[in-house]
Amino acid sequence: MKQWFKSGDPWIWLNAGALSIGLVMVMGLFLLIAIRGSVHFWPADIVETIVIKKNGIEKKVVGELVKSEVSTAVVMREAGYKIPENVELVRRYLVKQGNKDVTGRDFMWYLEDHMGEWKYPKNLVVLERREWGNFYGYPLKLIENGVVVIKGDEIWPELAARIKRSNRLFKKIKKIEKYDIGDINRQHEYIRLEQKKLAIEENLSPDQRKIKHEKFATILENMNIIFASHQKQLDQIRKDLKRDILIVEIMDGSTVEIPLEKIVRFARSNNMNIAAKTGYYGERLWEYLTEAPREANTEGGVFPAIFGTVIMVLLMSILVTPFGILAAIYLHEYAKQGPLLSLIRVSVYNLAGVPSIVFGVFGLGFFVYFLGGNLDELFFPEKLPAPTFGTPGLFWASLTLALLTLPAVIVATEEGLARIPVTTRQASLALGATKAETLWRVILPLSAPAMMTGLILAIARAAGEVAPLMLVGVVKMAPSLPVDSYFPYIHLESKIMHLGFHIYDVGFQSPNVEAARPLVYATSLTLIIIIVVLNLFATSIRNRLREKYKSAGD
């Protein structure tokens, strides 16, 4: 034993242990997020069981098992449960009961000892609703305009068809509201601003003023007529939508009417085979990736957040690449080398280690309030006091992140420039090329892989950064996407949603954290995948391009 200690072996093992701990934690983290993030869309079995409540009364409980944990009996006794004296440990289950509008609480803990046999009835159904979250129950009958259409076991195909119909109508309403009525609103706003501009304008004769006012008045009148026709159409569809009602029995035995217009989809998870479940999984995953969030971001999709992240990162890349590369070329090729330059270089490198929130503070103060405020006064006086650029938005967010990632791009590019052998440079110069020509035709192509790596690492960092964005442009719920079909197509001043901020907001600011949790895991998984893929991509590009230019560089 003593000899073993003397050999130093234990120390080596301890060092190995530290690394193992690190690896276990990394893998554990990825596994945790991967599993929790991906099972969210899978239709879970719905349990029906009998539980004894704290007051000793039995009741039927229907819902999904979310998780279980072992707790000490002491804690549970303090929480008011009756547990026999000889029991010391108890297991309890968290059950998602849904039906929040009926029962008030959608998540409940139940002790295992107080639960009866678990049954999985085939006719149990989970209804995904537009509001109030999931609904669990036994569908009894379908009613159309007050008349029972179908009931009993034959209800399923009919239910599916009718939900499809209501979803189609619902989409139609959304489309009219968004595009047709949205157009009118936009024109309204345009005319309001034009009128205000007219009021500010000084050198106009009264006649010209009058003509313009009349023109605006006729446009407004026309718009009102169009609006009324849309409104009429909407009323008709809304009436159609109200046609079908589903009667469902819930766990306490009472029946509840659910209008089909409130239902997004339904699943009889206990009666589904693997294929059906996979189909359902795919449908929900697709919804997650392509739709906007519902229910205060706790349900539905994250498409606006993905879109916002991508647009912001793209814009940032456009801003950071030329300037980063220019600065690196300047530092490495043109600037006079000396102590001052080393100082500058170290400072620029060190900026990469400055906390991101500092960049956020700078962005808010300088870009948003100072630059944006002045831009508003110069170019958008008619909109004041409502700010256009003088408020956090897409452009400022991208610019702040560009500043934040600039050091990374400069460092990577300079490293690439330094790696090019002096001989290559000298050969080009000796052949009579000017410095600019050498730079453009020899050095830049050779250092392209390094620049690419720098850029991709910058993108990966920007995609995951949240703290500065909270200050300069990201919001929990943006009313519209920053890119649309209206001039100027890309709205640099609009607020955006962002995956990282979405995680923070849904996980910590949401009124119903328990219900939102699976979605946060899914969002985290999405973000991790994006960032890991970008990083791997950066590494592989670097390696491939390095190979490609190896012969040229040597």
Add this chain to the structure above:
Amino acid sequence: MKKKNNISQTTSNEGGKTVNSYLADEEKRRKIRRHRAIKDSMARYGVGAGGGGVVVVLTLIFVYLFIEVLPLFTGASLHESKNYSIQVEENSDTYMIAMERYQELAVKFASNRMAIFFETANGKVRHKELLPIPPDITITSFGKAEANTGVVVFGLSDGRALVAKHDYDLTYPDDKRYIDPKIVYPLDGSAVVVDNEGRELKAIAVQKSDNGIAIAAVTIDDRLLLVLYRSEESFLTGEVEVAREAFELPSPPKSIFKILVDTTTKNLFIADNAGNIHYYDISEPDDAVLIETVSVLKNKNSSITAVDFLLGSVSLIIGDSNGNVSQWFLVRDEKNVHHLTHIRDFEPHEAAVVAISPEYNRKGFVTGDNSGIVAIHYSTSNNTVLRQKISDRPIKDLAISPINNALLTVDIQGNAKNYKLTNLHPEVSTSILWSKIWYEGRSKPEYIWQSSSATDDFEGKFSIIPLAVGTFKGAIFAMLFAIPIGVMGAIYAAYFMTPKLRGVVKPTIEIMAALPTVILGFLAGLWLAPFIENNLPAIFSIITLTPLVILIFAFLWYKLPSSWKYKIPSNGLEVLLLIPVIVVSWWIFIKISPMIEVTFFDGSMRQWITGIGINYDQRNALVVGIAMGFAVIPTIFSMAEDAIFSVPKHLTQGSLALGATAWQTVSRVVLLTASPGIFAAVMIGLGRAVGETMIVLMATGNSPIVNFNIFEGMRTLSANIAVELPETAVGSSHYRILFLAALVLFALTFMVNTIAEIVRQRLRKKYSSL
């Protein structure tokens, strides 16, 4: 770009033969050369401008933050804009002057029953109003409520009191502001009875509270009276009814200088001419008691010459005939009794302080003395931001504008001066940020960060200490967790691991560095924090017993028959062998955790901890330490590994050749050589931990407390910025202090990184010379 476009093919006739030459003729060549030269210099200047510009922009960050912070530490200034004299009638005394919000008009109340509104620019009288006091009655005393209410009271010789309020109507005829001044009488429009016996009121005070008006007065025959008017809105009719209650309070002092009632109508103060303040508790007016009589003067031979409340009517500012200015307020002792306590002295005047005018929306005030000197103070920061002689005569009264940007002074001869005042951030000083401050309502000086509150008369508490302590608390726990794992892992990876494995392990850990911290924060806050709360014994056994488990496994492995060991090679692969061991042991620790709780901690370790007097928050420093440690491990690991790996091979080979074991080589040669690099790695990790925002924002309760309890949360500088900056007013002191916090963070991390960078560069030089 095609070259052929530049060099055209020319045909020349040489010696009778036609030769195709690819060389351009001379003029074209010159042109091309010039073109190239221009391009070259354009590139030079373009790159120079662009690159230099980027560098300038990056330095702009520092400069801009500094510029935003700078106004915090600049003083105040007074610019005289107008000088005129206002009407002073014979045999009349000016009670008070006050300015309205736009500094266009001021009002003067005088003993000749007149309220005069005059223009602050030239003294021209805009409006004169005779107060509704019968001619046979004289005004015998005067009092005023909080400045922002505009309410004053006149005590009359017949035992009645007239409550008046100066008020302004704003109209915009022709888009230009017009201010129409008026006097309103909140109580019945005329004088109300204070003394039923009808005796003269020799001193009087008024205060407007949330639901009414309180009047306190002393009659000529020394009775202290309190009259409360409470207005109540009837639920049914919506009419406002005013209820009057009158009380007589015990034992008034003989010679009264001034009476003051606070806005809660719970406390009443009487300053007497002997330099004492008598404090009455009037929260139960029926049983009002004189709590104490406090002598507030430094010198016995002086007297109180001015006393007034600060905004919020918690603090008393007392000026005496020697020029001393001091702040007092009620402090609760252990027995829950309030005592009027001396809090701080301000820079004294040379002559008797005769006028005190509190600011309308901050805890600042202006004092004027008998030698014509005016000084502007701020209570919390104990700042005297300005002192200026404005007259040769004693000051009569001062009126500060409700938004602190103008000051009107009147001396005893009625000479008025109108000053432009710039006093933006008097509430900030170095001591406010870094020292213990005695805030209103607190029992002792403390470090507190509390930047905003629902009420207007809130005293901002801007101590950086709780935030700085929180920042370091989080960073220290993170480093305690990250340094052992990061550095030890690096030693193993750089020196003992097989190269093939190293090629897999290193990128795996490094990809962690790119993991968004918002995900770590979310897991820490929503998964780890409740997990730790429910499995505290498991966490502690994991932290303390894992090394033991590793050692036991290693020893067992050492004792394994050598035939087995040959089958499973362990050198360089220990890390793989240990992964299942660690996973299994952790799983066991978690499984037996509830049993440990039952056996040793009466069923719940969390309650046991609370039971021994340690606070426990669910989101605490332990959670932050683990999550933030996790975030900095890749940084430390990667850089330390680089430093260790690049120790020149001949050093280690020499050591091994001399018979040292592998571990001896590592501990005495490699680590010694690489220690500056490891130090740099730790420094950079620390810099990251100090500035990390999302993890602390999500994994702590964000309460700004000053302690190092691992089971309580904290608020860091960075999280504080993220929480408060979006909601603060641009340009306010709070806004600038948050910029200061950002600047501090910037400077701190920049410094730490620079040190690390210098160390690394030196090390690189050392390696290359070895």
